[in-house]
Amino acid sequence: MYEICALFVGIGLRMWLFRMPRVLLWISSRPEIETPLTSWGRLIEGEALMRNSQSYQNKHSYHGSTLLLALISYLNLNAPSSVEILFIASDVISAVALYLFAQKFLRKELKSQKECKEKLFKGVSSILIKPEHVSKVPTIICALYMCNPFSLATCISKSSVTFNNLFLALFLLSAVQGSIWQMAFYVALSTYETLYPVQLLLATGLCAWKYQEKPSTLKICYLKSLACFTFWMALILTLSFLCEPTTSSLLSHYKFILSAPDQTPNVGVFWYFFTEVFDHFHTFFICVFQINVLIYSIPMSIKLKSHPVFLVFMLIAITGIFKSYPSVGDASLWLCLLPLWSHTFSYLRYPSVTGAMLLTSTILCPVMWHMWINAHSANANFYFAATLAYTTALVLITTDTAMAYLNWHVRIREGLKPCVAGTSEKAVLRLMN
Amino acid sequence: MHINITPLAFLLYIISTSHASLAKNTKVTQEVNKHFSGSSHTNNWAVLVCTSRFWFNYRHVANALSVYRSVKRLGIPDSQIILMLADDMACNPRNPRPGKVYNNKDQAIDVYGSDVEVDYRGYEVTAENFIRVLTGRLPADAPRSKRLSTDDRSNILVYMTGHGGEDFLKFQDAEEISNVELADAFEQMWQRRRYHELLFIIDTCQAVSMFKRFYSPNIMAIASSQVGEDSLSHHVDPAIGVYIIDRYTYHLLEFLERVSPGSKETMEQLFKVCPKHQCISTPGFSTHLFSRPISRTLISDFFGSVRDVDVTDWSFTAKPNPEVVDTNKRTKASGNESANRRYSYSQQFVTKDSTSDRLGTVENTPHPLVGIASSIFLCLMVATMMKTLSS
Numbered sequence: 001m002y003e004i005c006a007l008f009v010g011i012g013l014r015m016w017l018f019r020m021p022r023v024l025l026w027i028s029s030r031p032e033i034e035t036p037l038t039s040w041g042r043l044i045e046g047e048a049l050m051r052n053s054q055s056y057q058n059k060h061s062y063h064g065s066t067l068l069l070a071l072i073s074y075l076n077l078n079a080p081s082s083v084e085i086l087f088i089a090s091d092v093i094s095a096v097a098l099y100l101f102a103q104k105f106l107r108k109e110l111k112s113q114k115e116c117k118e119k120l121f122k123g124v125s126s127i128l129i130k131p132e133h134v135s136k137v138p139t140i141i142c143a144l145y146m147c148n149p150f151s152l153a154t155c156i157s158k159s160s161v162t163f164n165n166l167f168l169a170l171f172l173l174s175a176v177q178g179s180i181w182q183m184a185f186y187v188a189l190s191t192y193e194t195l196y197p198v199q200l201l202l203a204t205g206l207c208a209w210k211y212q213e214k215p216s217t218l219k220i221c222y223l224k225s226l227a228c229f230t231f232w233m234a235l236i237l238t239l240s241f242l243c244e245p246t247t248s249s250l251l252s253h254y255k256f257i258l259s260a261p262d263q264t265p266n267v268g269v270f271w272y273f274f275t276e277v278f279d280h281f282h283t284f285f286i287c288v289f290q291i292n293v294l295i296y297s298i299p300m301s302i303k304l305k306s307h308p309v310f311l312v313f314m315l316i317a318i319t320g321i322f323k324s325y326p327s328v329g330d331a332s333l334w335l336c337l338l339p340l341w342s343h344t345f346s347y348l349r350y351p352s353v354t355g356a357m358l359l360t361s362t363i364l365c366p367v368m369w370h371m372w373i374n375a376h377s378a379n380a381n382f383y384f385a386a387t388l389a390y391t392t393a394l395v396l397i398t399t400d401t402a403m404a405y406l407n408w409h410v411r412i413r414e415g416l417k418p419c420v421a422g423t424s425e426k427a428v429l430r431l432m433n
Numbered sequence: 434m435h436i437n438i439t440p441l442a443f444l445l446y447i448i449s450t451s452h453a454s455l456a457k458n459t460k461v462t463q464e465v466n467k468h469f470s471g472s473s474h475t476n477n478w479a480v481l482v483c484t485s486r487f488w489f490n491y492r493h494v495a496n497a498l499s500v501y502r503s504v505k506r507l508g509i510p511d512s513q514i515i516l517m518l519a520d521d522m523a524c525n526p527r528n529p530r531p532g533k534v535y536n537n538k539d540q541a542i543d544v545y546g547s548d549v550e551v552d553y554r555g556y557e558v559t560a561e562n563f564i565r566v567l568t569g570r571l572p573a574d575a576p577r578s579k580r581l582s583t584d585d586r587s588n589i590l591v592y593m594t595g596h597g598g599e600d601f602l603k604f605q606d607a608e609e610i611s612n613v614e615l616a617d618a619f620e621q622m623w624q625r626r627r628y629h630e631l632l633f634i635i636d637t638c639q640a641v642s643m644f645k646r647f648y649s650p651n652i653m654a655i656a657s658s659q660v661g662e663d664s665l666s667h668h669v670d671p672a673i674g675v676y677i678i679d680r681y682t683y684h685l686l687e688f689l690e691r692v693s694p695g696s697k698e699t700m701e702q703l704f705k706v707c708p709k710h711q712c713i714s715t716p717g718f719s720t721h722l723f724s725r726p727i728s729r730t731l732i733s734d735f736f737g738s739v740r741d742v743d744v745t746d747w748s749f750t751a752k753p754n755p756e757v758v759d760t761n762k763r764t765k766a767s768g769n770e771s772a773n774r775r776y777s778y779s780q781q782f783v784t785k786d787s788t789s790d791r792l793g794t795v796e797n798t799p800h801p802l803v804g805i806a807s808s809i810f811l812c813l814m815v816a817t818m819m820k821t822l823s824s
Contacts, residue, residue: 070807097822174821182821189814239810242803 003099003142007092010146014088017156027157032365032387035325036262037063037194040158047073063256064160065193066240066249083158090166091155094333095145097169102138102340104176105309108211110134121415127408129343137339144336151336154329161329164193168316168333171200175312178211180204180221184228191229192236195257196319199297201229203315206301206308259286260324265383267365268326269391272384293322310405313337317398321391328362331394338401347404347411354396361390472730474588474629477738478581479504479514482563484595484604486519491675492666494522495536496594496636496682498544503689504590507737511550515566515581519605520554529673536678536686538670552578560610567591568621585626590634590735594682597637599660616646623649630723632735636681638663641717653700653723653730657681657707658714665713680712694737700727 017023027033028041036042046062046069062069075082110129113120120128145151154161167190174182183204190197205222212221241250256262263271270289277285296318304311313334320330345351364386371378481504483497501516522534523545534545553562565571566581583589595602601609622628633654635643640656647654657679658664666676667683678686684707692698704727709715720727 067807071811093818093822100822170818170821177821177824179821179824182817185814185817186821235810239806242806 003139006139006143006146007095009143010095010152011088011092013147013152014091014155015084017152018084018088024156027153030153030157030366031265031369032267032328033153033157034159035266035327036264037257037325038159038161038164038327038329043069043072043160044076047076063253063262065253066244067236068160068163068193070243087155087158087162090162091146091151094162094166094169095142097166097173098145098336099138099142101169101173101176102141102337103134104173105340106134106137108176120412124412124416127343127346127411127416133343137342140339141336144339145332148332148336150328150332154327154332159327159329160193161327164190164197165329165333167193168197171197172309172312175203175207175309176211178208178213180208180212180224181228183207184225185232188229188232188236191233192240194323195254196293196323199294199315199319200312201225202297202301203308203312204229206305206311210306210308257324258290260289262325265369265380265387266325266327267387267390268324269322269388270324272380275380289322290324293319293324307405307409310341310402313340314398314402317394321394321398335397338397341401341405344401344404344408347407348400349403350396350400354393354400357389357393358397361386361393365390472588472630472725472734473586474734475586476583477509477513477588477590477735478583479509479590479592480517480566480581481514482517482558482591482593482595483519484558484593484602486521486558486605488522488525488527489675490595491522491534491673492678493594493596494518494520495534495544495678497592498534498549499536499542499678499682499686500592500634501549502542502544503686504736507689507692507733508694509736509738512578513738514550515552515579516550517553517558517563517566518551519556519558520551527673535670536683538668538672538677550578556605558605560604560608560614563604563610564614564618567618567627569625569627581627583627586629587627588630588632588735589628590632592634592636593643594636594679597635597639597643599639600642602635602637602643612643612646615643616648619647619652620649623651630725630734634685636664636679636685640664644717644719647719647722650722651724652719653727654717654719655704656717657712659717662714681707681714681716684711689732689736692732692736694733696733698732700730700732703732 028039034040042062043064046064049061050069050073072083075086106129110131110133113129151162151165154165167186171183171186171190174186184201187197187200187204190200204225205218208221208225209216209218237250241247244250260270260274263275265271273285273289274282297315300311300314304314317334320326320334323330365383368378368383368386372380372383479501481497481501483493485493497516497518501514504514505511522528523532528534530540532545532547533540533543536542536544553566566579569581571580581589593602595604597603600612602615603609619631619633622631628651630651631653633644633647633652634656635654636657637643638658639660639662640658642660644652644654644656658681665680667678667680668676670677685703688703688706704716704718707716723730
């Protein structure tokens with residue numbers, strides 16, 4: 001019931017904010033919310049260029065995917081008000097998908113917890129997943145996604161991150177259902193839009209292996225997911241090629257993501273570095289930064305083999321932080337999923353520090369921007385410091401959550417407090433006065 | 434004796450008629466002379482260069498700006514003046530009258546003003562840029578205001594001021610231009626027909642050395658001092674503490690104040706400006722390359738932009754639609770058609786991406802297969818989403 005309220009509140013907020021042109025204008029100019037890859041203004045410009053039958057993959061204009069451009073331009077021509085409805089609907093569907101995903105996931109976790117009761121240490125019942133988790137957490141997640149300022153801002157600014165979040169949310173839902181075709185479909189859609197979700201293929205196989213109805217080996221799962229992904233990707237790319245029959249339009253989008261030529265400030269780590277790197281080292285550091293985004297997938301897939309949903313969470317988080325053109329919308333998705341692991345929160349080492357850091361840096365970013373661009377009393381370093389604090393906060397939340405999760409899994413098998421091996425004594429620390 | 438009277442009579446006739454027309458001859462001579470020693474230029478340009486920067490070289494900037502103002506007053510438009518200054522006087526923190534540059538301590542005329550157009554300013558005033566301007570070898574993206582777009586009917590005034598030495602002129606901090614380079618630049622201009630006549634005025638120390646290597650025709654040069662002499666400044670403005678104008682330019686300006694756009698002062702009078710007792714240095718001149726006599730060369734040939742305008746008292750009407758001359762010799766009916774067919778503006782320019790006439794043409798609308806494929810894909814997407822959400 002509460003989730004329906006949350007949905008309506010979210011829809012109401014979005015519709016109200018869409019009617020305020022000054023808010024729209026201010027939000028659309030925020031570099032934290034819109035990036036050269038995802039911004040609405042650039043999409044409209046690309047649409048105008050396309051209508052004049054010129055190549056729209058211009059250096060200063062649209063860099064997103066062809067199909068998105070085709071869809072939005074078609075809608076804009078025929079029914080301009082339906083674009084807002086599309087964005088609100090996308091947010092609503094994401095929230096519903098996250099709700100259903102959280103429900104199914106927690107039910108399955110509870111079930112597996114009950115099945116493995118004998119492996120658990122006695123006395124750990126205080127930190128286990130409880131049935132009220134299953135009833136409360138999905139509502140909280142849905143409410144969080146609909147009402148948090150990051151996703152509100154992303155929806156209002158009509159950036160394509162909304163669609164990306166939609167695909168990832170649906171991917172999560174299909175992951176706990178174990179259907180490879182659907183998972184591969186959403187990964188393909190998401191990869192088509194922004195290249196980085198391709199690392200979710202590793203997680204696809206693992207999710208399928210864990211959650212499928214008929215069990216099969218991991219290798220078969222991986223092969224099947226790869227095949228499905230290839231099929232969907234080929235279909236989408238063919239459609240995109242039909243819409244815009246030049247190979248440059250197909251590849252320039254990915255070239256933009258990978259080579260990150262536009263150094264407009266955003267909340268990422270790319271722009272500041274690449275404004276000052278020497279040309280001699282440019283290619284080298286582009287490779288380093290891109291490897292940084294993608295390399296965590298393999299070790300984490302090995303470590304989190306039996307926890308594929310957490311693996312997906314980590315991959316989404318890391319991609320959202322380190323990708324070439326991140327925005328707060330990328331962070332909103334996985335930040336909303338944090339309550340899924342509320343049972344592990346007692347093992348978070350510094351939750352208040354990271355929470356405060358996130359809040360402060362979010363408020364500080366527009367302030368520093370204003371001081372830099374409007375008041376001319378600061379410079380790029382100030383803004384980068386604020387965004388770096390934001391990035392660090394997100395990284396700390398991610399790592400802390402991971403540590404807490406792993407700690408939890410160790411503790412439920414080994415007991416709540418560390419014991420000296422072999423004895424039942426407790427170690428007591430005495431402070432010397 | 435039979436004297437052949439015919440050649441004698443013929444000769445007598447010739448003499449008598451010429452004698453009879455002698456009364457009219459001076460007027461005819463004048464008319465004829467006017468066409469042979471009057472200048473046949475059609476446009477005037479000026480290149481005014483101040484090669485110094487920093488506050489203590491205030492007088493050089495004042496020199497160049499004063500000549501700029503005179504030349505503008507006498508009619509050369511800004512579009513035909515290339516002014517190269519370091520432009521660090523008007524807004525210098527040491528300037529007690531910001532935005533103003535004066536050439537006299539009585540502050541009678543602000544030679545900077547709000548309408549000055551400096552084409553090369555700051556560190557753009559380099560020897561390389563100066564030679565590029567003269568020879569026209571500028572990059573393709575150089576704006577028109579930085580180009581000396583002269584032709585073979587242009588009279589150019591080149592005025593240079595700054596710190597000079599024997600055979601060189603110092604440009605800003607660390608560069609110099611030699612008299613050989615300058616002579617070669619002018620020769621390049623002559624070979625490319627970039628001037629009709631050129632007047633070169635230089636107000637620096639040992640200025641004569643800068644023009645003594647010229648070898649191109651139609652150049653006249655005036656320098657403010659001989660080799661071994663220094664050109665001196667005129668007076669100090671105690672309010673700002675630096676010398677405000679140089680002697681030669683001061684007297685040149687005094688002379689130019691008496692010149693108005695239509696006046697008939699000649700170069701001979703210009704050469705008499707600032708004799709030794711006034712200038713302390715001896716001005717030098719070079720006229721051996723110049724083809725016309727200086728007594729008949731007007732000041733306004735170089736310092737102004739005088740147009741010889743013929744006012745006619747007859748009129749003609751221009752036809753609205755000129756007849757199209759058809760070389761294929763088509764029949765009269767079709768010829769008229771093609772002549773009378775009116776083109777809209779954009780249709781005249783058939784380019785690959787002329788958009789205004791091609792909206793809605795077949796090439797613009799996408800292939801119908803694309804529409805079908807996209808809608809199928811969209812339905813598929815929606816169906817998958819429904820399946821995911823429901824199961």
